[in-house]
Amino acid sequence: MRLDKFLVDCGVGSRTEVKQVLKQKKIQVNGKVETSAKVHIDPDTDQVTYLGEKLLHEEFVYYLLNKPKGVISATEDDHHQTVLDLLDDTARHKEVFPVGRLDIDTHGLLLLTNNGKLAHAMLSPKKHVDKLYRAQVAGIMTQEDVDRFKEGIVLKDFTTLPAELEILEVDQEANSCLVQIRIAEGKFHQVKRMVAACGKEVTDLERISMGPLNLNPSLELGEWRRLTVEEIGLLTDFRVNL
Template sequence: MRLDKFLAEAGLGSRKEVKQLIKKGVITVNAQVEKKDKTQVEPESDTIAYAGEILHYQKYYYYLLHKPAGTISATEDKKDRTVMDLFKSQDYRNDLFPVGRLDKDTEGLLLITNDGQLAHELLSPKKHVDKEYLAQVAGVMDRADQQRFREGIPLDGEPTLPAELMIDAIDEERRTSTVRIILQEGKFHQVKRMVKACGKEVIYLKRIRMGRLSLPNDLAKGAYRELSREELAQLKSSE
């Protein structure tokens, strides 16, 4: 692997930025200053350091974020705070991105990674990966709505894939419902639009599961952490 590529993937900056670091003589390979960005290194065996600090190579990063309402599922936005703005400087990398989108007012589980292949596997409708949501609904959902979800509801000129609607609680006095919805695709505002097609309205929405990975109860809103090996295995087994 080229030295500049290693440094960029180690999180020191863009390829252009790390080339400047190399020229400044602050990068060492096996305790020797290296000033050529094209130098080939072996990440597993060479000792590469920046200003005396040894760098450890890790190609892919996986973070579990509890997205709070009011943040945008994007890497950058000129108007609103993004989920990447929640990251501490020592964890932030230019190549990290959210897997899929949650609406600005939607909370819950959001995977942040730089593994494009895994993201594709999790998001492709052909892979049938479950995305489970908890919703508070204005209106009383019933068996007829459940049947419509199972059959698929027309959106954008074609029916959605079959989805599961589970009714957890009904408040007859307030005419509200607490439901869980499992989808295997991610159309724009899909949960809200499917519920609206049934004559009701989503007033609160939270994603609680993706594949076999569930949102931990002890992860506060706005907090994130790296996936454990077990969680990553669960996620990959969902592909």
């Protein structure tokens, strides 16, 4: 692997920035200063340091964000804060992007990565990756609604795949309920539209899982964490088996 690509992968900077860092003699390979961007190294055996700090090679990075309301699932926007604004400099250097989208008023689990193949597999309509949502609903969902979800709901522009609706809590006095909804697709405003088709309204929507990933309750709104090695393994195996 070329040294400049290695340094970009490690988040040192862009290709242009990395060339400047090399010229400034801030990079050492196996204890010796290296100034050439074209030199080849072995990421597994060669030791590369930046200002004395050892660099670990990462081609792909994975972030799990608890997206808050009011933030859009995009990498840039002229009017709203984006999910990328909530992450660290490494995420921006690595050019991560959200895997799918959550509406601006929906909160919860959002995966961001620079692994395009994995993102494509997770989002492909043919793959039917499960997504689990918890929704506060104005109105009370019934067993009839559960059955309708199971059959697939006819909307104006398409009929949904069979979905699972679980009624968690019912508040008769407030005429509201808390439900969990599992869908195997993720079209525009789908959960809200399915609930609306049953004559009720979603007033709060949170995504709590996607594929093998789950939102940890300890992760506060707006907080993020890098996926663990175990989770990356699960995600990789999941993609392969899709």
